[in-house]
Amino acid sequence: MTVGSLVSDEKTRSRGRPREFDMDAALDSALRVFSERGYHATSISDLTEAMDLASGSIYKAFKDKRGVFLAAFGRYRQLGRRRLEAMIASAETGRDKVFQMVMYYTELSHGDAGRKGCLVVGGANDFALLDDETATHVATAFAADEKLMAGLIRIGQADGTVPTTVDPDAAALTFLCFTKGLRVIGKTGRSRQEMVAAAEAAMKLVT
Numbered sequence: 001m002t003v004g005s006l007v008s009d010e011k012t013r014s015r016g017r018p019r020e021f022d023m024d025a026a027l028d029s030a031l032r033v034f035s036e037r038g039y040h041a042t043s044i045s046d047l048t049e050a051m052d053l054a055s056g057s058i059y060k061a062f063k064d065k066r067g068v069f070l071a072a073f074g075r076y077r078q079l080g081r082r083r084l085e086a087m088i089a090s091a092e093t094g095r096d097k098v099f100q101m102v103m104y105y106t107e108l109s110h111g112d113a114g115r116k117g118c119l120v121v122g123g124a125n126d127f128a129l130l131d132d133e134t135a136t137h138v139a140t141a142f143a144a145d146e147k148l149m150a151g152l153i154r155i156g157q158a159d160g161t162v163p164t165t166v167d168p169d170a171a172a173l174t175f176l177c178f179t180k181g182l183r184v185i186g187k188t189g190r191s192r193q194e195m196v197a198a199a200e201a202a203m204k205l206v207t
Contacts, residue, residue: 024075026051031072035117039069039126069123070134076119077141094156098175098206099199101149105179106199107192114186114195121183146176153206162206171205178202 029050033042044065048055051068062068084104091097108114123138150172156162182195 021051021053021057026053027068027072027075030068031076031119032116034069034072035076035119035122036115038117038122039065066131066134070137073119073123073134073137081144088152093161094152094154094159095161095203095206097152098149098156098162099203101152102175102179102199102202103196105182106195109182109186110190110192110195114183115189117187118180118183121180124180142176142180145179146172149175156206166206174205175202 029052030047033046033050037046042065044055044058047053047058047065047068051058053061058068062071084101087100087104088097091100108118120138120141123134124142150168153162153166153168153171157164157166157168178198182198186195
């Protein structure tokens, strides 16, 4: 998606023509910075460099740093949900779907991806006590994951791959805590082998 920014570059500014930029590409660059550094440690200068935009363009397109964060947060959730749902759809049984959801976060929690961190988890740390609106966006993202996991566990109970003695809601909340914790620990450089072993151990919740 290409949109015109409201501020022109130096070459076209005198003629009053808006500079165009790829909004999705700009937001992808912004979310990488926010994920790695967190909201408060990210400056407008960091964003202008990463997004390849003048500060005036950022202010006019998004109003402020917070506006950039919220736009990047929305795109992050959209792209992540698409990939997560594709992994879940590839599994046949309810239990395997649960495992695929756990593995989705596991694969993001080691190596370079792990060190980059999670925008949702980082947002929870940055805004929980400071910004009610943004905290609501983060809480909504967590609730969506929790609801999805509970639904997958119920699918497993219906097809016989998850014991009916498992409390879907309690297990879903536990998985939520586990997967978000993975994203935090992933920033410390744990190996894939360690993270997969943890994921396999967590699956005992539905055994």
